[in-house]
Amino acid sequence: CNNFCTYCIVPYVRGRERSRSIDNIVAEIEAAVKDGYKEFTLLGQNVNSYGKDFGDKDAFAKLLRRVDAISGVERIHYMTSHPRDMSEEVIKAVAECEHICENFHLPFQAGSSEILRRMNRGYTKEKYLELVKLVRKYVPDAAITTDIIVGFPGETEEDFEETLDVVRQVGFTSAYTFIYSKRSGTPAAKMENQVPLAVKKERLNRLMALQNENSLKCHEKLVGQTVEVLAEGPSKQKTVWNGRTRTGVLVLWPIEDKQYEVGQKVNVQIEAAQTWLVKGKAVD
Numbered sequence: 201c202n203n204f205c206t207y208c209i210v211p212y213v214r215g216r217e218r219s220r221s222i223d224n225i226v227a228e229i230e231a232a233v234k235d236g237y238k239e240f241t242l243l244g245q246n247v248n249s250y251g252k253d254f255g256d257k258d259a260f261a262k263l264l265r266r267v268d269a270i271s272g273v274e275r276i277h278y279m280t281s282h283p284r285d286m287s288e289e290v291i292k293a294v295a296e297c298e299h300i301c302e303n304f305h306l307p308f309q310a311g312s313s314e315i316l317r318r319m320n321r322g323y324t325k326e327k328y329l330e331l332v333k334l335v336r337k338y339v340p341d342a343a344i345t346t347d348i349i350v351g352f353p354g355e356t357e358e359d360f361e362e363t364l365d366v367v368r369q370v371g372f373t374s375a376y377t378f379i380y381s382k383r384s385g386t387p388a389a390k391m392e393n394q395v396p397l398a399v400k401k402e403r404l405n406r407l408m409a410l411q412n413e414n415s416l417k418c419h420e421k422l423v424g425q426t427v428e429v430l431a432e433g434p435s436k437q438k439t440v441w442n443g444r445t446r447t448g449v450l451v452l453w454p455i456e457d458k459q460y461e462v463g464q465k466v467n468v469q470i471e472a473a474q475t476w477l478v479k480g481k482a483v484d
């Protein structure tokens with residue numbers, strides 16, 4: 201990673217970004233398709249800066265379109281994106297390509313622009329919210345997910361309220377929430393005004409309660425809809441199958457008499473929503 205967020209050790213231990221060629225990645229996926237794979241995740245520490253090192257700022261959008269065109273590829277994901285590097289070209293590619301899943305994982309980390317500056321994230325709260333608007337303009341039904349850190353050094357109650365404000369405004373489908381913890385060797389570990397653990401825990405609890413409400417609301421919107429689910433396997437007790445929607449929502453449905461295969465697409469009508477998953481019945 202080339203970013204050097206002040207809390208993160210990755211750039212020190214993993215070194216600088218290097219992009220594989222598009223042809224090389226496409227060849228690997230074509231070989232995997234021949235072996236029966238259908239779902240692919242393009243993985244990079246900062247995946248949407250792909251290709252900047254060979255001088256093409258739109259390389260990631262081009263890569264997505266090339267992968268989408270490979271016969272036999274059914275679902276494409278990518279992780280992890282950096283909000284600073286998320287371009288309109290990539291959002292358009294997601295909107296226009298049949299197999300790219302409509303899930304934007306955009307870690308915002310903190311809602312306060314001052315904390316974001318000290319994290320060296322390269323965007324402000326306002327820029328982040330503009331990016332969310334752009335995503336919704338092209339892909340109105342996209343699931344937007346995120347990562348959030350609470351208790352970065354110097355985070356005041358007002359700063360934390362800005363984080364809650366972003367969570368309320370965006371309505372994330374899900375969020376990975378973390379308590380800031382020092383990584384020795386990083387600039388943030390040496391910053392003054394470290395937040396006491398009790399305060400960090402209390403903020404995390406408030407954040408998780410708010411996000412749980414958002415997750416439930418997003419899942420409730422699916423009730424009554426028939427969604428395409430990629431079957432992942434039966435539960436341990438063999439009473440339900442589980443799989444995921446294109447936007448990554450976990451779906452459970454009764455096994456009943458039907459046989460399913462891992463990787464099979466199943467249409468499931470959603471009947472009930474919970475915070476972490478939805479339940480329904482297969483309608484194929």
Ligand code: SF4
Pocket residue numbers: 201202203204205208209210211245246282
């Ligand atoms: S948080 Fe992500 S973008 Fe920032 S330095 Fe670490 S790996 Fe890079």
